[in-house]
Amino acid sequence: MTVNSIYKEEKKSAFQKVSEVIITMASRPSGFIGLSILIFHIILAFISPYIAPYDFKAINPTLMLQAPSAEYWFGTDDLGRDVFTRTILGGRTALTITFFGSLIALLWGGLLGIFCGLVGGKIDDIVMRIVDAFLSIPWILAMLLIVSLLGTSTEVLIPALGFFYGKGIVRVARAATHDVIAKDFIVSARARGHSNFSIIWNEIIPNVRDAILVEGAMRWSWMLLGFSSLSFLGFGVSPPTPDWGLMISNARGLMSFAYWAVIAPIVGLSSLIIGINLTADAFAKALGIDRSTKAPV
Amino acid sequence: MSDIIQKVKNLSIGFKSKKGEEILILKNISTKIKKGETVGIVGESGSGKSTLALAMMGYVKHGLYTIGGECEFNSSNLLNMKSKDLEKIRGRKIAMIPQNAGQALTPNLKIGYQIDEALQLHSDLNEKEREKKISELLNKVRLPSPETIALRYPHELSGGQQQRVAVAMALAGTPDLLLLDEPTTGLDVTTQAHVLELLNFIAKDTGTSMVYVSHDLGAIAQVSDRIIVMYSGEIVLEGPSRDILKRPIHPYTHGLLKSIPKLSLAGLPESMPGSQPQPGIIQSGCSFFDRCNFSEDKCKNNSPQLEFLKELNTSVRCFNYEKLLKESQVNQNVNKIKNNSKDKEILNLSEVSISYAKQKLLDQIFNRISDDNPTVKDININIKKGETIALVGESGSGKSTILKSIAGLIRTKDGLIRFDENRNLSSDLKERNPNDLRIIQLIFQNPDESLNPNHTVEEIIAQPLKLYFGLKGEELNKNIIDLLQKVRLGEFYMSRYPRQLSGGEKQRVAVARAFAAKPDIILCDEVTSALDVSVQAAVLNLLQQLKEDFGTTYIFVSHDLAVVRAISDRVAVLYQGRLCEVGPSNDVYKFPSHPYTEVLLGAVLEPDPDIKPKLVAEDIVEEKPPEKGCSFQGRCSRIVGDICKKEIPPWQLTDSGNAIRCHIPIKELQKKQF
Structure with a gap:
């Protein structure tokens, strides 16, 4: 008897699993585009300091608001700084801060959600009402309050963003846990007398991990937009550090005659957000999670 | 010719695997359904019976596609018809009754309105006539006081009543052909018998042809005139119902009938070895070869064709059907179970009652349960060491609730659970010590849900070994292999995930996990009801064998009275939580x-x-x-x-x-x- 290969699955190493997921993601057109954009941005963030043609803070009054040319590819802004240089450098801070912010959001949101889903009862009720209360506060107001009290340093921004974007993950993690918790293997573990920690670690996390990771990836793109909004309002990165939100904010008044100074950072920001979104979608599909039904946001 | 209503010709349906291989679900199926006839399609899960029934109404599930062949209804091929034309046939000419009527009815629409919708679509009656027709239909399916039922919502009806409403809706378009996909699976025994009786009545009364799909030969036997037996995407036997059930001439059907426990016979029936090959496994020769008792060398390399025997009016796919023709009847051999119960009492439930009522604030504060009419009440059972006691009853009789309270998963309201004559088991899981937890282990109904899909078999069985005995490394490994061998699985299963196992293999892993704790009592909650009939007997035999080897006590919950008859020494019948x-x-x-x-x-x-x-x-x-x-x-x-x-x-x-x-x-x- 010959057996087809589809039923012959051996235990795979973590590396094999990850590479398999990435290959599946890239095999879809949308996933391929998303991944390419995201990887392009990440590589750019790493190498931009070395390839930037000009100094990002070099002010030159004689070169104010030059249109794009062979010398200045994306033109210059109102202080005569090269827009191309500032655009390729502008994503670095945003990408770094939001990446670590998402990690924090994932960690506390995921763990709290799983814990609430598992213990249920009064603890769950109380925690979820607090989360709901926080969800009802406009995040930007709260962020402005925090930033104006504590300053705009990275050490403040990362945990603050992480906290505000983790609330949504709590609900997703809790819902995913509720799906798993009713299954008999959890009942069985409980009846055997395993501790809550052991049940979370061995039984629940492997089954909700995918849903939470996908949600975290989505949160990343939201956070990026949120962080750029802060910069736009002047509460994110402080000048003269190049940042897309800040650049858009500075150049928006001159939009009618110097459109290039606005368009370049807008393209940078939106392409990165679309890239992360497409990647997260492809990631969800590659893991077999249909986000339209599984993630109640 | 005109008396043939549906003709399936050389139908093959399949899907493409990730690697682009074509995997067949149905392999070259040809059959005919006559007017006014009830045909039962029987087979295990994965045999393609539902796919065939759906194809008969021109529907191919998402992901599957037609590879070849036709499904002719009134001499037009449904499978290449435009969806507009299909709309005219579905509901009016061919109607379908789904397995779970509770899910098929829209929860926020009244019953009357939903039937009215079907009538609007499938008939030309005006409003007055429709109203009359609704109560006529509800009367026909024997629902009490149709006027009040029509005003109710689906959740206000019981499972059996919902199924009756589904039948009424299907009859709204006065169809010529009725497709029933496991319509009584999941209903209680008594309800099931009533629904089947209703279907028989409707078949006679309206002359509608029916195709009845089920895994349950018992249900099929009650309704069908003709039976089609499917195995691994092929028809292996087709013929008049009585002949097939009394004198099955295909080894698969023969073995199946032998392995089904019967009420009249105490003891465990013989089990059929192995399990049905999964779709996509390409095999030379007969697909039943591995499990066949009558196989010869030629079966290994040549696959038999469906052969029509005129004198018996039966088609059979086997080289050796003549051997079976000689056997006049199915002789069922049973292994009498050994009653090795000792006089020593191992578990005693006295005056146990359990309540699901929501507790008042005052009671919550004082941490007590007050309920005058609890779900389960006055349970007194004395269980002896080494015996198998079965709790039987319909759904809602509290049998699973009692099991859970023995395991400590549900708190009891009153009463004592005493182990080994002198040790009281707390009704709160947290207050039981590890040894109290070890002595009672559970095996669940559905092995898909009771095994963590992200753990390998090794990790699953290791859990109790690590938790209770702190085993590590070489010793742990040795114990796991030992347990796997006891449940007749090889060492190579260790690295597999549950999704790579068949239903019977999964349940064996669950059994191994329960025995890993070296328990005194094993609680079996409907352990065979999610399994295929041919695998069921094997699992029951295994459980019996292990019990005799280890002297374990089983508390066995089941709704299947024939299974209970086969395995239990003592029976407790429950109704509404009372013995x-x-x-x-x-x-x-x-x-x-x-x-x-x-x-x-x-x-x-x-x-x-x-x-x-x-x-x-x-x-x-x-x-x-x-x-x-x-x-x-x-x-x-x-x-x-x-x-x-x-x-x-x-x-x-x-x-x-x-x-x-x-x-x-x-x-x-x-x-x-x-």
């Missing part, structure tokens, strides 16, 4: 004395066209146990008088040690029998 009858299974089955036991046993469906279920009581579903008197008063056909409504019946003992709780005197009870 009705407790006794040695031989006596309970031989002289069903409690009126409820009679109802239950009467409704059991057997794969024999000569044994018809006896419908004694109405299939009413009671939501709450009565507050006073006998728990069965609402459905009992033998009520003696007011006493049944006022007083809780006393326990009466028969000579053979059977305890019955009824107001009717013992002698009277034993006399009145079918």
